[in-house]
Every structure is written in C-alpha cells, then in structure tokens.
Amino acid sequence: xxxxxxxxxxxxxxxxxxxxxxxxxxxxxxxxxxxxxxxxxxxxxxxxxxxxxxxxxxxxxxxxxxxxxxxxxxxxxxxxxxxxxxxxxxxxxxxxxxxxxxxxxxxxxxxxxxxxxxxxxxxxxxxxxxxxxxxxxxxxxxxxxxxxxxxxxxxxxxxxxxxxxxxxxxxxxxxxxxxxxxxxxxxxxx
Numbered sequence: 001x002x003x004x005x006x007x008x009x010x011x012x013x014x015x016x017x018x019x020x021x022x023x024x025x026x027x028x029x030x031x032x033x034x035x036x037x038x039x040x041x042x043x044x045x046x047x048x049x050x051x052x053x054x055x056x057x058x059x060x061x062x063x064x065x066x067x068x069x070x071x072x073x074x075x076x077x078x079x080x081x082x083x084x085x086x087x088x089x090x091x092x093x094x095x096x097x098x099x100x101x102x103x104x105x106x107x108x109x110x111x112x113x114x115x116x117x118x119x120x121x122x123x124x125x126x127x128x129x130x131x132x133x134x135x136x137x138x139x140x141x142x143x144x145x146x147x148x149x150x151x152x153x154x155x156x157x158x159x160x161x162x163x164x165x166x167x168x169x170x171x172x173x174x175x176x177x178x179x180x181x182x183x184x185x186x187x188x189x190x
Contacts, residue, residue, distance in 0.1 A: 001093045003083040004166045006133065007045065007053035011066050012075035015042065015058035022046055022054060031138040036105070040064035047141040050170050055081070079115075079125035083166065087112040087130035101128075110135060133167025141168050 012018040022028040028046035031053070035042045041064050043057045057078060059066045069078060084090045091114060094101050100120050104113035104127065116126040134142050143150060143163045151160045158179050161169045174182065 001084055001086075001090050002128070003085055006081045006083045006129070006166070007055045008080055009043075009055040009057055009078045009127075010075055011057050011069055011078040013058065013070055014074065015056060018056050018058075018075060019044070022048070022056070028054065029138055029140055031141065032136045035060055041066055045136050047137060047168060050141075051164055051166060051168050079127050081127040081129055083133065084128050084130050087114065087128070090114065090128050090130075104129075137167050143169050 010018065023030070023046070026048055028048040031045040031047050033042070033044035037060075040059055040061045041057050042060050043055055045053055045055050047053055057066065059070065066078075069076070091101070094114075094116070099116060101114045101116050104115050106112045111129060111131045113127055113129040116128070118125050134145070143161060147163065149160055149162045151158055153159075154173065157173045157175055159171060159173050161171050164170050
C-alpha cells in the first residue's frame with residue numbers, strides 16, 4: 001500500500017523566517033510551491049540532501065484550515081505524507097482494516113489524497129497520496145526524465161547519480177579502484 005514517506009509537513013506562522021532557516025541553515029533546496037485559495041494556505045516543498053523532503057505550509061488569510069492548528073503555537077509538524085502507487089487500493093485496505101479516513105483534494109492525474117485523523121493514527125495526521133514524485137522536485141535534485149544514471153569526474157573520483165524510484169537522485173563518489181572493481185563485478189554478471 002505504501003511506497004515510502006515522501007515528506008514531513010510543518011505548519012508555520014512566519015513562512016519567510018522558516019524558509020530562510022531551512023534554506024540557509026539546513027541547506028534545503030526549493031522545489032515546488034502553490035496556494036490553495038479554497039483552504040487559504042500556501043505550501044512549498046524543499047529537498048534536503050539526496051532524498052529527504054519537507055513541506056512548509058502557512059495560512060494566506062483568516063479562515064484558513066490552519067487557523068486552529070496555529071492558534072497557540074508559532075509552528076509544528078502538521079502531517080506526514082506517505083506515497084502510494086494506488087490510492088484506490090489504499091482506500092480498500094483501510095476500509096478492510098476498519099481504519100477511518102477522509103478524502104482530501106483530488107487534482108486529477110497529478111495528486112490524489114486521503115487522510116487518517118490523528119485520533120486514529122496515534123496522534124499523527126497521516127496523508128496518503130498518489131503522485132509522481134519528480135513532478136514536485138527541482139531539476140537541481142533530479143535527473144532528466146528517462147535517465148537512470150549519469151557519471152562525471154569530480155576531484156579525481158567518479159561521481160555517479162542514480163535516479164531514485166521515489167523521485168530525486170542518489171549520489172555516490174567512487175575512486176578509480178572502486179570503479180574498476182565495479183566494472184569487473186558487472187562484467188561477471190553479464
């Protein structure tokens with residue numbers, strides 16, 4: 001049902017301050033962002049390291065669904081998002097296991113989501129979503145479409161980037177000896 005944890009979402013009052021903190025101190029890279037006028041909030045996804053992601057969310061006006069959550073705090077973890085390859089199957093499994101859930105927004109082919117309330121998930125709001133992870137990432141942290149790896153020489157070593165099925169890329173630096181050993185092992189497998 002679940003492929004992986006995609007991101008942790010943090011609700012904040014001071015969006016610009018939080019953004020500066022995660023970019024300047026943590027080194028996170030901006031990926032994608034948007035607003036939801038109906039729910040009155042702004043969101044932005046950041047990549048931290050090879051595969052870790054966070055989302056910052058903040059109200060855009062009074063009447064936001066975040067008003068109650070942020071009433072007595074400056075910010076806090078709001079929810080954890082799990083990726084699923086099949087949202088309909090996830091619904092079916094939850095129904096069969098008698099786990100209550102509620103529908104979120106369905107943006108057609110790009111994002112479909114459901115939620116499990118914190119009272120049913122040990123105090124954590126769980127978002128389960130079906131989507132293509134690379135659609136939400138910056139080109140800086142992913143390989144071009146249909147490219148599974150790329151290699152380059154860096155400081156006398158070889159850096160290989162591999163496309164990750166959860167979006168983004170994994171980077172590994174290998175010495176010349178390690179590359180020779182890898183080529184030998186691969187040759188033996190052929």
